[in-house]
Amino acid sequence: MALLLKDGLPVEDPWISLDDAVEAIPDGPVIVSLDRWRRDRAVLVARNSPVGVRLKSSQRTGEIAPDLDRVALVALEFPKFRDGRAFSTARELRERYGYTGEIRAVGHTLPDQYQFLIRTGFSTVAVPDGANLATWQHALTEIGVAYQAGVAGDTPLSLLRRKVHLAAAPHPQGD
Amino acid sequence: MTHLSSAGAAGIYHYDETDRRFLADRVEQFRRQVARRLSGALTEDEFKPIRLMNGLYLQLHAYMLRIAVPYGVLSSDQMRGLAAIGRRYDRGYGHFTTRQNLQFNWIKLVDVPQILADLAAIDMHAIQTSGNCIRNVTTDQFAGAVADEIVDPRVYAEILRQWSTLHPEFSFLPRKFKIAITGSDHDRAAIAIHDIGIRARRGAGGAVGFEILVGGGLGRSPFLGRRLADWVPEPDLLAYLEAILRIYNQYGRRDNIYKARIKILVHEVGVDRLREQIAAEFERIRGPHYRLDAGIVDAIRSHFAPPPFATLPAVSTALDQARREDPAFARWARSNLTPHQQPGYAAVTLSLKPTGGIPGDATSDQMEAVAALADRYSFGEIRVSHEQNLVLAHVRQDDLPALWRDLGPHGLDTANAGLVGDIISCPGLDYCALANARSIPLAQEISRRFADLDRQHRIGELKIKMSGCINACGHHHVGHIGILGVDKHGVETYQITIGGDATETAALGQVVGPAVGYDRVTDVVESLIALYLERRTDGERFIDTVARIGVGPFKEKVYGAAA
Numbered sequence A: 001m002a003l004l005l006k007d008g009l010p011v012e013d014p015w016i017s018l019d020d021a022v023e024a025i026p027d028g029p030v031i032v033s034l035d036r037w038r039r040d041r042a043v044l045v046a047r048n049s050p051v052g053v054r055l056k057s058s059q060r061t062g063e064i065a066p067d068l069d070r071v072a073l074v075a076l077e078f079p080k081f082r083d084g085r086a087f088s089t090a091r092e093l094r095e096r097y098g099y100t101g102e103i104r105a106v107g108h109t110l111p112d113q114y115q116f117l118i119r120t121g122f123s124t125v126a127v128p129d130g131a132n133l134a135t136w137q138h139a140l141t142e143i144g145v146a147y148q149a150g151v152a153g154d155t156p157l158s159l160l161r162r163k164v165h166l167a168a169a170p171h172p173q174g175d
Numbered sequence B: 001m002t003h004l005s006s007a008g009a010a011g012i013y014h015y016d017e018t019d020r021r022f023l024a025d026r027v028e029q030f031r032r033q034v035a036r037r038l039s040g041a042l043t044e045d046e047f048k049p050i051r052l053m054n055g056l057y058l059q060l061h062a063y064m065l066r067i068a069v070p071y072g073v074l075s076s077d078q079m080r081g082l083a084a085i086g087r088r089y090d091r092g093y094g095h096f097t098t099r100q101n102l103q104f105n106w107i108k109l110v111d112v113p114q115i116l117a118d119l120a121a122i123d124m125h126a127i128q129t130s131g132n133c134i135r136n137v138t139t140d141q142f143a144g145a146v147a148d149e150i151v152d153p154r155v156y157a158e159i160l161r162q163w164s165t166l167h168p169e170f171s172f173l174p175r176k177f178k179i180a181i182t183g184s185d186h187d188r189a190a191i192a193i194h195d196i197g198i199r200a201r202r203g204a205g206g207a208v209g210f211e212i213l214v215g216g217g218l219g220r221s222p223f224l225g226r227r228l229a230d231w232v233p234e235p236d237l238l239a240y241l242e243a244i245l246r247i248y249n250q251y252g253r254r255d256n257i258y259k260a261r262i263k264i265l266v267h268e269v270g271v272d273r274l275r276e277q278i279a280a281e282f283e284r285i286r287g288p289h290y291r292l293d294a295g296i297v298d299a300i301r302s303h304f305a306p307p308p309f310a311t312l313p314a315v316s317t318a319l320d321q322a323r324r325e326d327p328a329f330a331r332w333a334r335s336n337l338t339p340h341q342q343p344g345y346a347a348v349t350l351s352l353k354p355t356g357g358i359p360g361d362a363t364s365d366q367m368e369a370v371a372a373l374a375d376r377y378s379f380g381e382i383r384v385s386h387e388q389n390l391v392l393a394h395v396r397q398d399d400l401p402a403l404w405r406d407l408g409p410h411g412l413d414t415a416n417a418g419l420v421g422d423i424i425s426c427p428g429l430d431y432c433a434l435a436n437a438r439s440i441p442l443a444q445e446i447s448r449r450f451a452d453l454d455r456q457h458r459i460g461e462l463k464i465k466m467s468g469c470i471n472a473c474g475h476h477h478v479g480h481i482g483i484l485g486v487d488k489h490g491v492e493t494y495q496i497t498i499g500g501d502a503t504e505t506a507a508l509g510q511v512v513g514p515a516v517g518y519d520r521v522t523d524v525v526e527s528l529i530a531l532y533l534e535r536r537t538d539g540e541r542f543i544d545t546v547a548r549i550g551v552g553p554f555k556e557k558v559y560g561a562a563a
């Protein structure tokens, strides 16, 4: 079971990530694939527990957009840390669709991407078991200046420059 | 000389505390990353993109460190710092590239964090000189100086440099991404062979806007950029680029490294559909968040204010006299000077292509000499051209004879800018792990064959560009004569093209005939030139003759003779 980092700190994960092959839907918050969501939407919504939807890196925001008000969490997959599509997906969820729920990075990410993740709108990261949490926490503090506006965690300085403050920042999207 | 004191007065983006803090953070971050790699916390697979984003490549014999020279502009102090790094950590020289950067080819991994710290001390770095991110933005080497300039592209190149630096969304793109910008109608920045090519222009009332090309690129599948937009107003520049990059990041192919550049997306989707998608994205994100405020542009423009030029007559009698009296000087002045905006000044190309030399190489001694000459003659500022030469952009015409005499002892006075000897060449098999064939020794051989500078001047403008493999780092597709190393059953052979052009009349070269062996290439080049000299009409350049008479006669000349 992976740990989660929110603003650099590990948190309890109340969510159960459901495999498509498992028919039974447990009680409590569950994350399902987009396929499963489409198939079992009525059942999932009727449960009265929060539902999260997991998008593959090839699945675009448009596919979940009409349902966003019924989805409390969107998990975006990184099959490989090099596959940077989810950075755009997260940003689109925030900026284009005004999504205010939790956006979670799942799969293969590196601490060196942590600032980028937060600055494109992710709220949490599921980090692999055995990951060095100190490295992840430190990564949030490593670069204090950005040269372009992000979704979160920066304030204007001068010219294009922005001051980055991620570690202690409360998440502005209020999930 | 009275103008000695104006050294350091040229337009350069000067770092302030914010920029320095960023760079210090970045150096420290890389130090930790190297430590994590050495401890095994990072696998080589995971470390690779991190070191690439810091300009560090693993080559055939050693690490290569590629240092960003933002849009090719250096202060003399920076040049001295680079010379010192070359001496301390490399073998006393460096290599200027077609991306206006500087490479050191013999670097040790353990030295890299310290080299980056040394670079930070001169406000330089190696960020985004490789990796699947937005690379160093390139521009016209005569920006802010050349007479035909409409908009100074350095202002926007600097804005783009900042905007693209550690961009949170666009640092893990499908593939590398190169942007070039020009501010003249005559394109010296080769914008048509970049992922995004930008031409800055002026509209009603002098307002600045941009024409945008997309999908240019060489390599295995060469394409010239297609026009995406005729006019993007200045405040929308970043929003429009964000829209392009966002579409590319989401839809660019990631299944095949050879199909991952945006040129393939343009080719597969079609430029018209892509334009619609980008326009829709642009309309969505256009607004205060991404707007490039005029105040920011003005503040950055102030860094590039003209240096304190003297008021001089347009014609220099000292220059005219030296031209009349010394044929060698006159020859150099004919090929290596470019008309300046300011009366009485000229932009000067210092050729890094001496006869038999390695194109783009400069020793630490030469770098220091250039720094001193820049201080004396050109407000302490130096440019790197994509043609792998150096430029002193603001020299008084009265000083040209003295500058020329000072260049001689350093081997920097070769009168061949834009001529046969001014060859662009990639490192090829001597350094590069991907090469099929040697390119440097061949460039040296061609250069020696045409050692007679008067002959080069008689031939006129002719751009030879050479790559050691299909990756085309030497831009062979757009060479007037292009030479490409191919591997034929383990034998080095070379495919030769003619008629390529990297300027505003961009064209891809056409293959002349079957590839030839290493020993034949120089003869083939000579035959092509011989035919051109036979057939040219008054004022026709090599590529003009190719355009007029076609490839056929050239083919016949080369292969008819061989058969």
Ligand code: SF4
Pocket (backbone or CB within 6 Å): B426, B427, B428, B429, B432, B433, B434, B435, B436, B467, B468, B469, B470, B471, B472, B473, B474
């Ligand atoms: S063109 Fe090929 S051989 Fe030359 S530098 Fe590029 S990858 Fe290496």
